Amino acid sequence: MRWTSLRLRLVVVFGAVALTAAVSASGIAYWLNRESVLSRTQTAALKEFKQEMRDKAAQLPLRPTQPELEYAAQRMAKSSGTGFSVVLIGERAEDKPVAGVSDQDEFTLDDVPQSLRTAVNERQKVTSGNTSPYHVFWQRTQRGQTPYLVGGTRIVGGGPTGYVFLSLEQEREDLNALAWSLAIATGLALIGSALLAQAAASTVLKPVQRLGDAARQLGEGKLDTRLRVSGTDELADLSRTFNNTAASLQKKIDDMSAREESSRRFVADMSHELRTPLTALTAVTEVLEDEADTLDPMIAPAVTLVVSETRRLNDLVENLMEVTRFDAGTARLVLDDVDVADQVTACIDARAWLDAVELDAERGMMARLDPRRLDVILANLIGNALKHGGSPVRVSVRSVGGELVIEVRDNGPGIPQDVLPHVFDRFYKASASRPRSEGSGLGLSIAMENAHIHGGDITAANAPDGGAVFVLRLPHDVSREPEHGDIREEGGGTQ
Incomplete structure (x- = not known):
C-alpha cells in the first residue's frame, strides 16, 4: 500500500478519530470512576471515624493516660468496618502530649503529614460554640509504595485528637484493573475502526478504482469501455458522466478516423491515378529533352521547364504514395x-x-x-x-x-x-x-x-x-x- 494512497489516508483518519474518541472517553470514564471509588471509600471511612470519635474518644477523661488512649484506639480500630488504624493524642497536666495507637507496628504520630496536623490544631483555635466539634480534615498521601487516606479531628472543649489511617491499596488495584480494561477497550476500538475504515474505503474506492481502470483502458484506445452504473449517489453520477464522455469521444474519434481514412484513400487513389498520365508525360519529356538541342531557341526554355516540372510532379506523386503506405501501415x-x-x-x-x-x-x-x-x-x-x-x-x-x-x-x-x-x-x-x-x-x-x-x-x-x-x-x-x-x-x- 502506497503511503500516499487514498485508502491508507482514510484508514489513518478513521483510526485517529477513533483513537481520539476512545482515549477521551476512557480518560473521562477513568477519572469519574476514580473519583467515585475514592470518594465513596473516603466518605465511609471518615464518617465511621467521626462516629467512633464521638462514641469512644469523647468518653475519655480530659487528660487521659497512655494506656487509656491505646485501649480506646484499639477499640475504635476493631469496631471499624473499613479496617482503618487510629492514633489518639491526649495531653497531661504538664501539657505534654501522650499518644495511643491501635497498632504499635503500623502508624505513629510522625506518619501524619505536618500540613494535616497544622490544620487540625488551627481548627481548635477558631472553633466557636455553634461549630461542629467533629469536623474531619483529610489528606491523601503515600507511605512507601502504598497510598493512604489520612484524616484527623479534635474534640473541641477537651479531649484527645484523633488521626485515622486507611490503606487505599485495594482501590488502586481496582482502578488499575479499570485502566487496563479501558486500555484494552481503546485498542479494540482502534482495531474495529481500522476494519471499519478498510470496509468503508473498499466500498467507496472500489467504484473509483473501476473508474481509474476504465480511464486507463480508454487511454489505451479501447473506446468501447463503459462502466456499469448502479445507484443514485455521486459515484453513480460520476460513472454516468464517464460513460457519456466515452461515448462522445468514441463518436468523435470514429468520425475523425473516417475522415482521415477517406483523405488517405483519396490521396492514394489520386497518386495511383496520376501515375499513368505521368508515365506518358515522363516518356514524352525524355524525348523532348533528348531533342532540346535541335529545337527552336524560343521553345527550348519552355521544354526545359516542362521537363523539370514533370520530374518534380513525379517525385511528389512518389512521395505521396510512400506517405500513404506509412499511414496505412503497409x-x-x-x-x-x-x-x-x-x-x-x-x-x-x-x-x-x-x-x-x-x-x-x-x-x-x-x-x-x-x-x-x-x-x-x-x-x-x-x-x-x-x-x-x-x-x-x-x-x-x-x-x-x-x-x-x-x-x-x-x-x-x-x-x-x-x-x-x-x-x-x-x-x-x-x-x-x-x-x-x-x-x-x-x-x-x-x-x-x-x-x-x-x-x-x-x-x-x-x-x-x-x-x-x-x-x-x-x-x-x-x-x-x-x-x-x-x-x-x-x-x-x-x-
Whole structure:
C-alpha cells in the first residue's frame, strides 16, 4: 500500500478519530470512576471515624493516660468496618502530649503529614460554640509504595485528637484493573475502526478504482469501455458522466478516423491515378529533352521547364504514395546485411554529389537493415543539407553503444529556432512566402518515417560553430528489435 494512497489516508483518519474518541472517553470514564471509588471509600471511612470519635474518644477523661488512649484506639480500630488504624493524642497536666495507637507496628504520630496536623490544631483555635466539634480534615498521601487516606479531628472543649489511617491499596488495584480494561477497550476500538475504515474505503474506492481502470483502458484506445452504473449517489453520477464522455469521444474519434481514412484513400487513389498520365508525360519529356538541342531557341526554355516540372510532379506523386503506405501501415522492411560505408558512398555517387560531400566512414562496418530505405533517408538528409547549407556537406558514420550513428552537417547558417521543432512536419516550409520553393515538404518527414520503421530516430540541431546537424540513429540489427514483427528478408519484395 502506497503511503500516499487514498485508502491508507482514510484508514489513518478513521483510526485517529477513533483513537481520539476512545482515549477521551476512557480518560473521562477513568477519572469519574476514580473519583467515585475514592470518594465513596473516603466518605465511609471518615464518617465511621467521626462516629467512633464521638462514641469512644469523647468518653475519655480530659487528660487521659497512655494506656487509656491505646485501649480506646484499639477499640475504635476493631469496631471499624473499613479496617482503618487510629492514633489518639491526649495531653497531661504538664501539657505534654501522650499518644495511643491501635497498632504499635503500623502508624505513629510522625506518619501524619505536618500540613494535616497544622490544620487540625488551627481548627481548635477558631472553633466557636455553634461549630461542629467533629469536623474531619483529610489528606491523601503515600507511605512507601502504598497510598493512604489520612484524616484527623479534635474534640473541641477537651479531649484527645484523633488521626485515622486507611490503606487505599485495594482501590488502586481496582482502578488499575479499570485502566487496563479501558486500555484494552481503546485498542479494540482502534482495531474495529481500522476494519471499519478498510470496509468503508473498499466500498467507496472500489467504484473509483473501476473508474481509474476504465480511464486507463480508454487511454489505451479501447473506446468501447463503459462502466456499469448502479445507484443514485455521486459515484453513480460520476460513472454516468464517464460513460457519456466515452461515448462522445468514441463518436468523435470514429468520425475523425473516417475522415482521415477517406483523405488517405483519396490521396492514394489520386497518386495511383496520376501515375499513368505521368508515365506518358515522363516518356514524352525524355524525348523532348533528348531533342532540346535541335529545337527552336524560343521553345527550348519552355521544354526545359516542362521537363523539370514533370520530374518534380513525379517525385511528389512518389512521395505521396510512400506517405500513404506509412499511414496505412503497409510499409515493410526488406532486410539485408550491408556495409554502411559502401551504402553511403553509393547514395552519394548515384546523385553525383561526390565533389560536394566529405565522407568519414570506416569500411567494414556492417548493419542489417533495409538498404533502399536507408538510401531514401540519406538522400533526403544530404540533399536537404546541400540545398540549404551549401557544400561541403560532412557525413560521418560511427558505432556508438550498439547503435549506428550517421551525422550529416552542412555549411550553412543553421536552422532558425522557431523552425527547428517543425523540420520533420509534413509540407512544412520555413518561409510561407515561398510556396513554390524546390521540394514537396515531404522529404524529411519520409526520412523520419523510414528511421522509425527501423526502430531508430533522427534529430536536428544547430552546431555551435554554425550549420545544421542531422543525426540518424539506427540499431545495427533491426531484425532483433522486438517491435518490428513484420520484416521481409532480401528477395521477399519491396513496397
